[in-house]
Amino acid sequence: MATALKxxxxxxxxxxxxxxxxSYYAWGLIKEEKSLYLPGETTSGHYQIExxxxxxxxxxxxxxxxxxxxxxxxxxxxxxxxxDSHPKSKFTxxxxxxxxxxxxxxxxxxxxxxxxxxxxxxxxVTLPDDFCAYCHSKIEKDRPSHKGMAFDTCANAGCHxxxxxxxxxxxxxxxxxxxxxxxETAQIPQRNFMVFYEDYSKRKDLSIAPLAKSDAKFPGTVxxxxxxxxxxxxxxxxxxxxxxxxxxxxxxxxxxxAAWSDKPSELTCKSCHExxxxxxxxxxxxxxxxxxxxxxxxxxxxxxxxxxxxxxxxSCSSCHGAHEYSTQTAAVDSCMNCHKDDHTLAYxxxxxxxxLQQELNGRVQQGSGVSCATCHLPRVQQKHKGIERIxxxxxxxxxxxxxxxxxxEVCMNCHGLGFSIDALADPKLIANNFQGKPGxxxxxxxxxxxxxxxxxxxxxxxxxxx
Amino acid sequence: MKFTPFKAQLAALALTSSAxxxxxxxxxxxxxxxxxxPQVMADSLHAVMAADRTxxxxxxxxxxxxxxxxxxxxxxxxxxxxxxxxxQMFRFGAELVAEKGAPFSYSLLSLWPINKQNxxxxxxxxxxxxxxxxxxxxNFYKEEVLGGTKYFTAVYPDPxxxxxxxDCHNDHKDTPKSDFKIGDIMGGxxxxxxxx
Numbered sequence: 036m037a038t039a040l041k042x043x044x045x046x047x048x049x050x051x052x053x054x055x056x057x058s059y060y061a062w063g064l065i066k067e068e069k070s071l072y073l074p075g076e077t078t079s080g081h082y083q084i085e086x087x088x089x090x091x092x093x094x095x096x097x098x099x100x101x102x103x104x105x106x107x108x109x110x111x112x113x114x115x116x117x118x119d120s121h122p123k124s125k126f127t128x129x130x131x132x133x134x135x136x137x138x139x140x141x142x143x144x145x146x147x148x149x150x151x152x153x154x155x156x157x158x159x160v161t162l163p164d165d166f167c168a169y170c171h172s173k174i175e176k177d178r179p180s181h182k183g184m185a186f187d188t189c190a191n192a193g194c195h196x197x198x199x200x201x202x203x204x205x206x207x208x209x210x211x212x213x214x215x216x217x218x219e220t221a222q223i224p225q226r227n228f229m230v231f232y233e234d235y236s237k238r239k240d241l242s243i244a245p246l247a248k249s250d251a252k253f254p255g256t257v258x259x260x261x262x263x264x265x266x267x268x269x270x271x272x273x274x275x276x277x278x279x280x281x282x283x284x285x286x287x288x289x290x291x292x293a294a295w296s297d298k299p300s301e302l303t304c305k306s307c308h309e310x311x312x313x314x315x316x317x318x319x320x321x322x323x324x325x326x327x328x329x330x331x332x333x334x335x336x337x338x339x340x341x342x343x344x345x346x347x348x349x350s351c352s353s354c355h356g357a358h359e360y361s362t363q364t365a366a367v368d369s370c371m372n373c374h375k376d377d378h379t380l381a382y383x384x385x386x387x388x389x390x391l392q393q394e395l396n397g398r399v400q401q402g403s404g405v406s407c408a409t410c411h412l413p414r415v416q417q418k419h420k421g422i423e424r425i426x427x428x429x430x431x432x433x434x435x436x437x438x439x440x441x442x443x444e445v446c447m448n449c450h451g452l453g454f455s456i457d458a459l460a461d462p463k464l465i466a467n468n469f470q471g472k473p474g475x476x477x478x479x480x481x482x483x484x485x486x487x488x489x490x491x492x493x494x495x496x497x498x499x500x501x
Numbered sequence: 502m503k504f505t506p507f508k509a510q511l512a513a514l515a516l517t518s519s520a521x522x523x524x525x526x527x528x529x530x531x532x533x534x535x536x537x538x539p540q541v542m543a544d545s546l547h548a549v550m551a552a553d554r555t556x557x558x559x560x561x562x563x564x565x566x567x568x569x570x571x572x573x574x575x576x577x578x579x580x581x582x583x584x585x586x587x588x589q590m591f592r593f594g595a596e597l598v599a600e601k602g603a604p605f606s607y608s609l610l611s612l613w614p615i616n617k618q619n620x621x622x623x624x625x626x627x628x629x630x631x632x633x634x635x636x637x638x639x640n641f642y643k644e645e646v647l648g649g650t651k652y653f654t655a656v657y658p659d660p661x662x663x664x665x666x667x668d669c670h671n672d673h674k675d676t677p678k679s680d681f682k683i684g685d686i687m688g689g690x691x692x693x694x695x696x697x
Contacts, residue, residue, distance in 0.1 A: 118579075124599035128606055129693050130622055132648025177617050206577060490674040497679050 075150035078159040079337055080432075083319060087326040091149070099142060106143040109317070113433065117199040117440070137169045146197075158436050164191065180482050193439070193460035193477040202442035202452070208483040214451025221449035222402040224414045224425045231422055232275065235307065242276045253279040254295055266358040301350045310419055312351075314412075314429030320349055321429075339376040362427075366408035367391070381468035382407065405449075411435075413445045438465075453480050539653035540642055542605075543692045547657045550591070550607065550690060555662050558587040563663035574665065586669070591690075604695055609659060611688030613678035615670065619688075623647060629656030630689050637686070644696065652693040658686045 063071035069086055077085040084090050093101035114122070125131060126141045139145045148154065148161040155161050167189040175182040189195045195203060236243050248268045253259055259279075267273055272281075283295050285303035296303075301324065305312045316325035323331045330348040333340050354369035355361065367388075371379055382388055391404030411431040417424050434440040438459045446455035457473035458464055464473055537545075562574050562584055575583035585593065591609050599606060612630050614620045621627040629641040633656055641656040661667045667681040681687055 122596065124596040127599050128608065129647040129650065129652055129695075130606075130608065130626065130691075132650075136648060204577075207580070487674070494672075494674060494679070501680060 073150065076152040077150060078147075078155055080159050081149060082337065083323050083331055083335075084326045084328060087328055090326050099144060102144060103142045106147075110143075114198060117201050119198050120200050121197055134170050138166060167195070167197075178486075180486065190437075193456055193475075194479045196437050196439060199437065199440055202439050202447075202456075203479065205483045205486070208452065208480045209487050211447075211452035212480045212484050214453065216454040217450050222400070223405070223409055223448045224416075225402055226414055226427065227425050229275075231419060231424055232307065234420075234422065236276070241281075244276050246273045246276055246278060251279055253283065257295060257297075263358050266356070270358070270360045272360055304351050308351075310417060310424070310426045311429045314427075314433070315351070318430035318432045320354075320431065324350065333373045336373075338374065341373050341375045344373050362408075363395075363406075366406035366412075370407040370411075377466045378468050379407070381466070381470065385468040385470055387469065410441060410445050413441075415444055453477075456480070539694045539696065540655065543642075543653065543655040543694055544640075546605065546607070546692055547655065547690060550594075550692075551657070551659075553594075554587060554591055554659075557590050558666060559663050562587055563665040567664050567668075574669070587666070605693060607690060607692045609688060610691055611659075613670075613676065613687070615673050615675045623654075625654045626656070626691060629654070629691065632656070633658040633689050634686055641689075647693075651696045653696055655692045655694075657690045657692070659688045659690050661685050661687050 060071070063069065069088055072088070073085060076082075081091070088096075091102055091105045093105065095101070121140055123141055126135045126139065135141065146162050146166065147159045149159075151161050156164075160166075164187040168186040171189065172186070190197060201207070233243065235241075246268075248264050250273075251259070251264050251267065267279070280295075282299050282303050283297070285296075285299055285306060301312060301315070301321070312321075315321035319336075320331065323329065330350060332349065333344050334342050354365040356364060367382075371382070387405035387409070390399060391406050393399045394401060394404030408427065411434075412427050412429055413434065414425050415428045417426050419426070428434075434445065439456070441459065442452065442455045446459070450458070454473070456477045456479065457475055458469060460477050461473045461475040464471060565572050565584065566574050573581060573583040574586050575581040576586055576589065577583075578585045578589070588609055595607050595609075608619070610619050610621055610626055610630060612621065612634065621630050623645060625643045625645040629643065632641040633639065637658070640658070643654050645652055645654050661670075661681055661683050664683065666687065667683055667685070670676050670681050670687060671679045
């Protein structure tokens with residue numbers, strides 16, 4: 036009798052337990068926030084959007100193909116742009132079937148698994164460090180200089196990357212082998228937004244005549260502080276005829292054109308700053324907004340940040356100011372308000388900052404100073420609607436990892452290739468914001484130079500014998 | 502039943518449609534039943550590839566680089582603001598075809614490759630490139646199994662058609678052969694069609 040009662044209790048307990056567990060997970064399905072279902076910590080590249088499950092998995096969790104499509108949707112264009120050294124077509128080619136059997140890089144997921152913190156290391160790679168050796172273990176046959184090099188040194192020694200080798204390929208090293216540490220003509224490119232805006236304003240029939248404070252146009256029902264008008268009057272917006280209503284009555288999706296908006300979103304900026312917004316959405320400042328998630332807040336970042344500085348919405352105006360729209364503020368002060376890592380804190384002691392101060396004081400020519408944005412939001416050449424533009428790349432993560440991506444479009448505006456490679460290979464120098472000389476020397480240029488000489492000698496001998 | 506002109510027209514239309522449907526389905530059946538052999542398909546693909554490759558080499562690269570001397574051709578054509586080399590042009594096409602998911606694949610290989618990745622690798626490639634070198638004017642066909650899939654593999658001779666080909670290959674620092682002449686077989690186009 037007592038045993039039967041005990042059995043009943045066990046069954047009842049089992050039932051209750053199931054009900055509680057079932058209800059708990061069912062609630063997770065119903066509520067909007069899905070963190071309950073995250074199978075493991077997400078990588079630094081994706082953690083901001085980890086709650087937009089369908090951004091990677093698709094609406095139906097359709098499997099590997101859907102995941103691969105999602106990878107390509109966000110990262111495909113950039114891989115094409117950098118002339119990916121290991122494109123998918125290399126691994127779908129039947130003649131490489133033996134290699135694909137070892138490393139199936141037809142899909143990104145082979146090397147970059149998500150929600151796998153225990154095996155994730157630099158650049159979101161989840162394979163052991165010796166993956167280059169899977170296919171290139173016999174490299175010394177073609178390159179005797181590589182004999183005896185450790186299996187993990189290909190990608191870790193500043194010489195090669197799996198995807199982006201635009202600043203590291205042999206002929207590029209040879210072409211730039213004798214460059215000085217710093218060029219006499221060191222200068223960063225100048226933006227040419229007006230090349231675009233003059234054309235745009237003509238097409239849209241907009242006046243670009245400068246506006247004064249008295250020209251500020253806003254509805255009588257809206258109260259505007261004098262300070263705001265003062266700020267606006269100093270901006271490029273006012274100088275190029277962009278009045279209050281251009282932004283506050285901008286046509287946002289689902290908003291009547293004529294409606295006044297007190298706080299226009301970043302979509303308003305898009306009509307004139309489309310390229311900038313595309314970059315912003317792709318980087319860590321805007322990727323949440325791109326996925327229709329609430330904007331990123333400083334306190335949620337994984338980097339070392341100023342936790343007291345919490346933005347209500349990380350949007351264009353967070354860095355540029357709501358009405359100042361200062362590119363100068365956005366290039367240094369806005370960054371330093373939030374970022375508090377060693378590299379950022381050391382910036383104001385650096386030669387780069389000193390040059391910027393000299394430029395702002397008119398002691399050196401324009402383009403000589405180096406701000407945070409010079410390196411992290413660089414001015415890049417882009418063709419836009421048939422116009423060659425120098426535009427600020429607002430995806431500040433684009434050239435960060437591997438950091439050799441920064442060499443061509445940033446460092447080499449002012450520094451020689453060899454110096455740039457060495458500087459970026461020295462973590463201590465990066466941490467103190469480049470105060471001093473590189474403590475590391477990467478041999479790649481020297482190796483390429485020696486090979487160039489040897490091959491030329493061989494060639495000359497062959498010609499002689501013919 | 503009264504047979505009005507309208508009904509007659511309708512009947513005629515129906516008859517014509519049926520006849521057309523029969524003819525069309527007959528055509529389609531006949532195509533399906535006849536099919537084309539892997540060799541005919543490979544030969545046809547190669548005819549197009551070889552024609553495009555020759556046109557690009559002779560009428561674009563050789564003319565602009567060697568004759569009119571208005572632009573360079575360079576392996577680093579983006580950095581050098583130059584024309585892509587004919588071998589790159591061919592590879593870019595092959596990569597786009599692969600990206601589109603076409604079932605066949607093709608590549609340009611050589612016994613004397615500048616880029617070592619383009620040396621023969623599979624047994625059929627090795628045998629095929631030797632065969633077209635030793636038997637001028639002939640193609641090579643073989644079946645091979647790669648990664649568990651059976652392929653019809655065809656190897657076609659790729660001759661030097663213009664001075665641009667021989668000069669560039671003979672002078673390149675990484676070439677294993679420096680005495681190519683116009684008309685020499687410099688390599689082979691390999692086309693693979695899956696059979697299963």
